[in-house]
Amino acid sequence: MIITDVEAVILKQPSIELIGDGSQDTVVILVHTDEGITGIGEVDSNPYVVKAIIESPASHMACIGLRDIIVGEDAFDVEKIWLKMYEKSIYYGRRSVAIHAMSGIDMAIWDAIGKKTGLPVSKLLGGTFRTKIKAYCSILMPDNEADIQALVDRHMVKGYQGLKFGWGAFGQDYKKDVQLVRWARKALGDDKILLTDIGMLWKDVKMAVSTAREFEKEDVFWIEEPFGPDDLESYKYLRDRVNVHISGGEEVGTLYEFDELLSRGCVDVVQPDLSRCGGLTVARKLTDMARMHKVTIVPHAFKTNILMAATLQYIAALPDAWYLEFCEQDTPLRQTLTNPVFAVDNEGFVEISQKPGLGIDLDWDVFEYYRVK
Numbered sequence: 001m002i003i004t005d006v007e008a009v010i011l012k013q014p015s016i017e018l019i020g021d022g023s024q025d026t027v028v029i030l031v032h033t034d035e036g037i038t039g040i041g042e043v044d045s046n047p048y049v050v051k052a053i054i055e056s057p058a059s060h061m062a063c064i065g066l067r068d069i070i071v072g073e074d075a076f077d078v079e080k081i082w083l084k085m086y087e088k089s090i091y092y093g094r095r096s097v098a099i100h101a102m103s104g105i106d107m108a109i110w111d112a113i114g115k116k117t118g119l120p121v122s123k124l125l126g127g128t129f130r131t132k133i134k135a136y137c138s139i140l141m142p143d144n145e146a147d148i149q150a151l152v153d154r155h156m157v158k159g160y161q162g163l164k165f166g167w168g169a170f171g172q173d174y175k176k177d178v179q180l181v182r183w184a185r186k187a188l189g190d191d192k193i194l195l196t197d198i199g200m201l202w203k204d205v206k207m208a209v210s211t212a213r214e215f216e217k218e219d220v221f222w223i224e225e226p227f228g229p230d231d232l233e234s235y236k237y238l239r240d241r242v243n244v245h246i247s248g249g250e251e252v253g254t255l256y257e258f259d260e261l262l263s264r265g266c267v268d269v270v271q272p273d274l275s276r277c278g279g280l281t282v283a284r285k286l287t288d289m290a291r292m293h294k295v296t297i298v299p300h301a302f303k304t305n306i307l308m309a310a311t312l313q314y315i316a317a318l319p320d321a322w323y324l325e326f327c328e329q330d331t332p333l334r335q336t337l338t339n340p341v342f343a344v345d346n347e348g349f350v351e352i353s354q355k356p357g358l359g360i361d362l363d364w365d366v367f368e369y370y371r372v373k
């Protein structure tokens with residue numbers, strides 16, 4: 001199944017707000033093959049930079065655009081393709097957005113292999129440990145009690161057993177963060193799981209420890225990305241001093257970076273984003289690495305249903321899995337880009353597709369409507 005072309009198509013809602021919501025736009029990756037099969041992927045990064053990295057003509061042998069690197073390759077050689085992309089983009093690549101772009105291509109290649117073989121990607125990754133997974137509701141943190149209560153009332157009737165408030169009002173002021181968590185716990189009641197995401201904004205480790213201890217009193221299950229992704233010393237400092245789980249890793253790409261995050265004991269929960277970390281090819285190796293470090297994998301996913309579909313397949317193949325992150329943003333791309341649209345059942349679970357590949361099709365009318373021409 002020879003790769004004949006790679007497209008990077010930017011989709012975007014009419015206006016973009018500068019908030020922590022990656023579902024306002026996306027870049028869909030289409031990997032075409034000579035079998036007439038097209039694999040679908042997406043990338044959660046700057047879509048315009050991703051598109052340039054894929055479509056760029058070659059400069060010299062270590063500076064080739066990703067499309068030119070992989071056209072002509074057999075899609076089944078997915079490991080070989082990954083390494084070839086890494087090595088032939090190495091002057092401008094190695095980390096960050098080149099790895100993001102590779103992730104979307106890798107996702108699409110796994111989808112194409114699944115479609116060709118008639119198998120769900122979870123089977124290709126080593127086997128299906130589960131056919132459904134408990135979801136947590138993932139939404140942005142409002143700045144007042146009434147809005148927190150309204151969001152809890154709106155979403156928790158759907159069956160969720162847990163909810164994460166992230167970004168938004170968090171991280172501006174340590175005392176306010178404690179207040180926000182108290183309001184959230186009051187709104188949720190005592191029996192639901194409360195997760196928090198500081199959006200990388202805490203800077204002072206001592207204040208972080210005292211704030212996290214207040215979070216502990218409200219039975220917060222995890223504190224996600226309290227610090228920036230390069231501030232590993234602060235992660236370790238905080239993790240060693242509190243009983244709340246510390247999570248992070250959505251900014252991390254390549255096994256080199258995951259190795260450093262886990263070897264230095266920075267997190268209890270690692271959160272690879274399959275559209276940024278290097279794709280399923282990297283994430284499936286992280287599965288073993290995380291088990292060796294006694295760290296649980298809960299992938300990050302705050303994009304369209306393409307990423308959710310890939311995330312579900314990955315979760316199906318994890319020996320240990322706690323949750324699916326279920327982005328509840330109302331953006332059109334989040335809600336309408338694929339068929340089927342995933343839903344939470346009344347016990348808080350999402351079913352994992354057993355169809356070939358990622359188990360989704362694009363809604364091509366939606367795709368064309370939001371396509372940046």
Ligand SMILES: [Mg+2]
Pocket residue numbers: 166197224225250300
């Ligand atoms: Mg996060």
